[in-house]
Amino acid sequence: MRPVREDGGQGAGPGRGRHRPGRGPYDDSRVYRVGSRALEPGDRSRGTDVASTGERRVGWALRWLPAALIITGAVFYWVTPEGLTSSPFFESAPLVAAGLLSLRATVITAVAAVVVDVLLEIANGTAEYSESIIEMISQSVIGALAIGMNVLIQRNYRRLTSARHVAVAAQRAVLPNPPDGFGGGLLRVAARYQAADADARIGGDLYAVQESPYGVRCIVGDVRGKGLEAVESVAVVVGAFREAAEQEARLAGVARRLERALQREETGRSGLDRVEGFTTAVLAEVDRDGGTLRLLNRGHPAPLLLGSDGGARLLQPHEHALPLGMGDLGTWPDELLEVTFPPGASLVLYTDGVTEARNAAGVFYDPLERMAGRVFDGPHELLDTLLDDVTRYTGGRVADDMALFALSRSRSRFLPVPAHAP
Known part of the structure; x- marks a missing residue:
């Protein structure tokens, strides 16, 4: 090894009893590899493949969370004493669906939460109580808001996906294979x-x-x-x-x-x-x-x-x-x-x-x-x-x-x- 100077010199990162009076509802690839094959956003090293598998499993579990909240709310309604409310479960289900699921799934979740809530009130004989009516209206409003949120989330996701595709194209143009x-x-x-x-x-x-x-x-x-x-x-x-x-x-x-x-x-x-x-x-x-x-x-x-x-x-x-x-x-x-x-x-x-x-x-x-x-x-x-x-x-x-x-x-x-x- 010999250093040479270019001038020629040497050098150097929600029970059954629905309400207490006055109580209201509670308030979704990356190593880019280039060389013998095209650079793709999904390409990852083996180390990150394990993490990706874990992320997919967590994502699958989260997709069932809205349904689990509705089921938990129904069970909670029947097994808890008077004075406790199951409304937080029903109200949170469509909000969770808005951030995790498609528009169709969010609509189904919002409708299902209201329907289950109404059926439970009818079965319990409390559907005509003013508190129950207010809660069902509140549940319907929250479901509508969740649907609107999902529309905005899906629109932003499409924009983000488009931006990512543009970035990948720019990466390929600046750093070609x-x-x-x-x-x-x-x-x-x-x-x-x-x-x-x-x-x-x-x-x-x-x-x-x-x-x-x-x-x-x-x-x-x-x-x-x-x-x-x-x-x-x-x-x-x-x-x-x-x-x-x-x-x-x-x-x-x-x-x-x-x-x-x-x-x-x-x-x-x-x-x-x-x-x-x-x-x-x-x-x-x-x-x-x-x-x-x-x-x-x-x-x-x-x-x-x-x-x-x-x-x-x-x-x-x-x-x-x-x-x-x-x-x-x-x-x-x-x-x-x-x-x-x-x-x-x-x-x-x-x-x-x-x-x-x-x-x-x-x-x-x-x-x-x-x-x-x-x-x-x-x-x-x-x-x-x-x-x-x-x-x-x-x-x-x-x-x-x-x-x-x-x-x-x-x-x-x-x-x-x-x-x-x-």
């Missing part, structure tokens, strides 16, 4: 994206790979912040990288182009994002022969190099540089780290969602310690194993998005599998 093979069959690549929030479909982590006249180049980065502005920065960085990777002879030139692109993008912002917007990133390049790996790190977690024999080491820069977009604070030559990339070796790049993952004791995840001594058949198996290991380590409590990218040098040339192949 990389082809499996590069460098004439010498290199295989894989990428994974896992959102910390199961309902999130897009975030500020990024990756891209580009074949250029100077070799195969890739980037993994993390944009400061969340939301749409972070997504805009992701699109800017990825677009600028693809153009610069084709045109710039050196990685330092690529980094400078990305710096200028981010500065242009920040001029259109206001407030804190204008002065504190930045992107940490690692740029990697494998030369045309496949035997030499070059890295340029801009404030990002160090990549992991895994050998075909299970050996592992972090490729740390000797001098840490500022992230992209912070060039106004100072300039100095970028450090280029150059290492041998032997056959069977794999380079793993990831965002800080991996290195900042913690277990129950608060200890950070160490990819070097956890992956050392393991041998993998290819980049897809490597990233699947790494994601599953992080999930187990944290108990499924992932606090930040994770983008992972693996670049493996094959022992011999292979025929890449087309992206549309099954």
